[in-house]
Amino acid sequence: MIHFDNVTKVYPHQNRPALQHVNVAVEKGEFVFLVGPSGSGKSTFLRLILKEERPSQGHIHVAGKDLSRLSNWKVPHLRRRIGCVFQDFRLLPNKNVFENVAFALEVIGKPRRFIGRVVPEVVDLVGLEGKQHRMPDELSGGEQQRVAIARAFVNRPMILLADEPTGNIDPATSIGIMKVLDRINRTGTTVVMATHDAAIVDAFRKRVVELEDGRVVRDQSRGVYGQAY
């Protein structure tokens, strides 16, 4: 599903590469924790999958496509198959829960009837039954993140990328968020989650890829966050 083949990324005007010689293969339906300290290259890894950045060296395949051969106008179609969740939720404050989730379908031109059918299903799936008409500022942090997950998942992507999804949420609520991500993973969606929440990684016992200074220093199935922490 996601293949990094000797990928190096150097941002312009920076000497130190953000990623160096990274080889990672994530198969369909896997759940991968991407761990490592800040600045270790986790976000760069996710941005490369979305083709928001191009690798300086090496090749990346996502959903069977070589990203270096993917023309710019096809990038939106790639992104329709990838859902994204962020630490800061990125909801639209002037839209309610339903509209926030529906927005993702509206802007790719889905018909209104389809949206009216699919959005409530996904809102229920993330555990927000009956809160469709709440505004984001009427929701707790955990609930806002559930809205963001619903928006990322509503188009049934093949891959879900989560960049520190529990970073702004207290530990108890984080467990609920992780359960939602796990439920999505069980539908067959590949999930890649960047985090430095050791408790969560240790509790879930999924595959762990650890980055340090842009290098993969550990790739372990059913791993823990790491002894050092």
Place this chain on the structure above:
Amino acid sequence: MRAQFVFQEIWIGLRRNLTMTIALIVTVAIAMALFGTGLLIKAQVDSSKDYWYDRVEVSIYLCSKTSTNPSCNKADRTDAQRDQLEADLKAMPQVSKVEYESKEQAYSRFKERFSSTPGFVQSTKEGDIPDSLRVRLKNPQEYKTVAQAVNGRPGVDQVINEQEILKKFFRILNGLQWAALLIALIQVFAAVLLVANTIRLSAFNRRRETGIMRLVGASNVYIQMPFILEGAIAGLVGGLFSAVLLVGAKTFLIDRLQGSLQFASQLSWGSVVGVIIFSISVGVLLCAVSSFLTLRRYLRI
């Protein structure tokens, strides 16, 4: 669905930076009105040039007792001199037509032209205006050869090329045309900068929305269309205002001028409408293109 969504976005964008939008509309309106004025003057010049150049003549005034030219010797030309001149002119290959205008004819034409100022007419008697030979040329550019052939010949007082008078008039109109187009160009420049700023602000105001659109895989056209249409609509509204200004200029300025001056204008409503359509299209296109170019810088894909 799509259309409704796009128009909703445009409306939000235009409303959020209303002051910029108004400034943009006013600038586009002035720019396009001046641009249209320039085009109208050009249309006027072109059509009246054709009209006048078909009618211009070289007037060869013949000697009379009142003329101040020393070669006339304060004497009337003789009939023999007149006939000789007429025959010689008719023989020239450049000349298409020669007409003799007698003193009576000249006087009655004078009376007619200045009928609105009777005092002027009363102080002039028949015979004060000399008789003349009016020469129509095949090609107005060949005026010089004809003038040289007759200048200084006995019986000739002075040779006047009407084309020279017209040229002065057209030079003024041309100057006006270029002045209008120059100011229009400066305004267009200002409009382009304003569009760029408006769209940049708009893109900044909606960076959350566009960021999410990008992430969920909205196509570039879909992301950019609201902004481009926002510019285009501002251009259209500005263009419509300029149309009002141009129609006003036509009814209150040109048509009135035509009434008071002997101004053989062929500026029809058809050409005014043509100019309006053209300048509105230019305004819309200008705004759409400059917002597109701005977006390329501020809305990275």
